[in-house]
Amino acid sequence: MSAAILDGKALAARIQAELTCEVQSLQERFGRPPGLSVLWVGDNPASAAYVRNKNKSGQAVGIDVAKSQHLKASLSETQLLALIDRLNADLTVDGILVQLPLPEHIDSGRVLNRIAPEKDVDGLHPVNLGRLVRGEPGLRSCTPAGVMRILSEAGVPLAGKTAVVIGRSILVGKPVALMLLEKDATVITAHSRTADLSAITQMADVLVVAAGRPELVTAAMVRPGAVVIDVGINRVTDYEGNSRLVGDVDFDSVREVAAAITPVPRGVGPMTVTMLLANTVQSYKQRLIE
Numbered sequence: 001m002s003a004a005i006l007d008g009k010a011l012a013a014r015i016q017a018e019l020t021c022e023v024q025s026l027q028e029r030f031g032r033p034p035g036l037s038v039l040w041v042g043d044n045p046a047s048a049a050y051v052r053n054k055n056k057s058g059q060a061v062g063i064d065v066a067k068s069q070h071l072k073a074s075l076s077e078t079q080l081l082a083l084i085d086r087l088n089a090d091l092t093v094d095g096i097l098v099q100l101p102l103p104e105h106i107d108s109g110r111v112l113n114r115i116a117p118e119k120d121v122d123g124l125h126p127v128n129l130g131r132l133v134r135g136e137p138g139l140r141s142c143t144p145a146g147v148m149r150i151l152s153e154a155g156v157p158l159a160g161k162t163a164v165v166i167g168r169s170i171l172v173g174k175p176v177a178l179m180l181l182e183k184d185a186t187v188i189t190a191h192s193r194t195a196d197l198s199a200i201t202q203m204a205d206v207l208v209v210a211a212g213r214p215e216l217v218t219a220a221m222v223r224p225g226a227v228v229i230d231v232g233i234n235r236v237t238d239y240e241g242n243s244r245l246v247g248d249v250d251f252d253s254v255r256e257v258a259a260a261i262t263p264v265p266r267g268v269g270p271m272t273v274t275m276l277l278a279n280t281v282q283s284y285k286q287r288l289i290e
């Protein structure tokens with residue numbers, strides 16, 4: 001048996017087409033497009049492609065990304081906080097995203113706390129994370145939201161199922177575990193200190209892998225018929241010196257045992273970007289009403 005491939009890129013394209021129509025009609029009704037400012041500080045090479053995708057896709061659906069900025073690595077924390085204050089006060093900006101990681105000399109917690117919660121399209125402000133914990137509506141982090149959308153579009157049942165999340169980051173592991181719990185899954189969070197990871201992962205009906213370790217999950221760790229969502233994105237160089245992207249899941253072996261699996265690239269990554277755009281539109285509409 002070979003798993004169904006959950007095509008995140010195709011789903012992303014479909015949702016972005018819907019967003020394009022919606023943005024067009026919002027623009028006509030309210031006289032301005034939704035605005036998104038992506039702030040990229042320094043030159044972390046991994047961030048370049050992601051930031052480019054966010055701005056390019058934003059523009060493609062009609063979101064105004066003119067206030068996105070690439071800032072020099074020597075920018076002080078004080079300068080970054082002052083910039084966020086200006087964007088918070090700017091009525092044409094509906095969404096602010098500070099690309100992580102930030103340079104060492106900047107405290108990312110303090111920066112994320114400064115973003116107005118109603119413009120926090122990354123869903124990382126304590127207010128939005130608190131709303132998630134409490135099961136209240138609010139802006140939800142993009143990668144976890146993308147994972148949940150892939151599962152719902154594929155019709156994967158969650159209530160009463162065992163979901164295992166590998167990884168406990170604030171960007172992915174913790175919020176996705178809460179979202180799975182909200183859908184009545186029995187959720188286990190495994191991480192780098194978990195004893196006998198394989199025994200835990202073999203329990204999973206749904207396995208979400210956000211460990212940040214290339215091809216950590218092999219076929220022997222996966223229960224036959226499980227649904228596997230690979231959040232990892234790692235650039236590796238093979239013995240011939242060729243560079244390629246791999247996930248945290250050994251795709252070629254796991255696809256032989258899983259019922260369904262997301263590829264890397266073209267899996268979760270494009271959905272992360274799409275959920276960012278959806279959050280920006282949500283924030284725009286919310287801010288119009290309030």
Ligand SMILES: Nc1nc(=O)c2c([nH]1)NC[C@@H]1CN(c3ccc(C(=O)N[C@@H](CCC(=O)O)C(=O)O)cc3)C=[N+]21
Nearest residue numbers: 049050053098099100101122142265266267269270272
């Ligand atoms: N504040 C913040 N919010 C984030 O959401 C955030 C972040 N920081 N830091 C880094 C991670 C990573 N991330 C991705 C975005 C797009 C792709 C993406 O477009 N991937 C494509 C192409 C990948 C490629 O070709 O390099 C794919 O998987 O098919 C992947 C990963 C957002 N992140």
Ligand SMILES: [Mg+2]
Nearest residue numbers: 167168191192
């Ligand atoms: Mg860890």
